Amino acid sequence: MNITENQQTGKASISFHRPVFIQSCASVAGKKEGEGPLGSCFDQVWENPMFGMDTWEAAESTMQKQAAFLAIQKAGLSPQDLRMVFAGDLLAQTTASSFGIADMGIPFYGLFGACSTMGESLSLGSMAVAAGYGDHVLCATSSHFASAEKEFRFPLGYGNQRPLSATWTVTGSGACILSSAPPAEKSTVMPSPLRTGKSCIQITGITTGTLVDYGFKDSMNMGACMAPAACHTICQNLLDFHRKPSDYDQIITGDLGDVGQHILLDLLLKENIDIQSRHQDCGLLIFDNPSQDTHSGGSGCGCAATVLAAYILPKLLSGAWKKVLFVPTGALLSKTTFNEGDSIPGIAHGVVLEHVSL
Incomplete structure (x- = not known):
């Protein structure tokens, strides 16, 4: 394949012509x-x-x-x-x-x-x-x-x-x-490589996030800061790839928590996009509320990363899900700008994960 071949898709996405395993x-x-x-x-x-x-x-x-x-x-x-x-x-x-x-x-x-x-x-x-x-x-x-x-x-x-x-x-x-190569069928070092028979997981596309700032200044409400960015990235992904929410088995955001999830679903409905039946959030998956008393849920860089490795990828590998839009979300909080009274912008990056057969 000629790697200079144009892989740009829509305004903010890339569709990989060369497999990424x-x-x-x-x-x-x-x-x-x-x-x-x-x-x-x-x-x-x-x-x-x-x-x-x-x-x-x-x-x-x-x-x-x-x-x-x-x-x-x-x-x-x-x-x-x-x-x-x-x-x-x-x-x-x-x-x-x-x-x-x-x-x-x-x-x-x-x-x-x-x-x-x-x-x-x-x-x-x-x-x-x-x-x-x-x-x-x-x-x-x-x-x-x-x-x-x-x-x-x-x-x-x-x-x-x-x-x-x-x-x-x-x-x-x-x-x-x-x-660039699929996982080996068997690992001589440790069990559980990300391959089952002839099936494995590829990243087939991405949607790069755009900074979205709704003017929120509450550092104790990260969900509200990040939800607009998640909405923007999900909308852009669907537009760039000419897809509907039903083309994904799951659309999983990073760590909006309970508050942010409600805001995201409301914002998407205003765009005539309903993902409620297939949406999950890593911040709500990782803790059991109210018994663990984490209030709105989990957050942090480790939230989406651990849920991806421990839960999302095994589901894809098993074939329970065939295609997932993974959308980690971030509130770009700075101690300096926050103390100076500035707002907290949000960003979300979309990654398309697929169960594939070799």
Whole structure:
């Protein structure tokens, strides 16, 4: 195939002519996440939130590195086999990634898309593989409840009350290996490669998000900040690919939570688009409310990433779903601009995942 062939689709999407396979995935989660509905699906659940380290930031770095190592191991690869890594987190200067995956010696791109970072990582990784710039690419993100609270809100010892619109930052990390070749039928290193017989999972297209700012300034209501961006990306994806919601088995957003989900569904109905029967949200999947008392649900870079690896990809591999639109969402919150009274813009990146037969 001539890789210079135009793969642009519509205004903001790409349809990959060269296959992009997901070779493996891995998820590492904290104790609270392990007690939720997906607890048995994670590769690792750590009881100690410090992950054996002395600081919250180092704990998150360790968690992200462990998820990356597991994904590499599942694919039967070593870090030296990877052409590049796209990784990010919520912390300033992508601290968790810089002190985690970056010291594995893989050419590194640090990303910030807030809670949409897994969508950003998969998008860029897919473009790199489809263009022939790397045969094996690692995509990963992480978040940690304590490091995020320290970074953006209040010290944990302060014990502030959280409004019902607030979400709970997920302590977790997810990682995927993208490749130009399908997964091997059997892994000699670890079980559960992302292949069953002649079936596997491809990323067949992406829709790059656009910044959407409705003027919200409430840092305790991330769902309201992100829902308009999710609406925009879903509409753009359907328009660019000439699809209807029914063309997808599921449309799964990142971490809008209960508040954001209601706003998204209302905004889409105003565009005459009804996705209620096939919409799920990672922030509502990862915790059991009200028993876990996370208020509106889960959030953080690790929310969409761990749910993708532990729940969405296995469903696709089994054939229960054939085509999923995965839309991680992010509220681009900055401590500086927030304290200066500015609004919080949102963004959402769409990734089309498909069960395919070889």
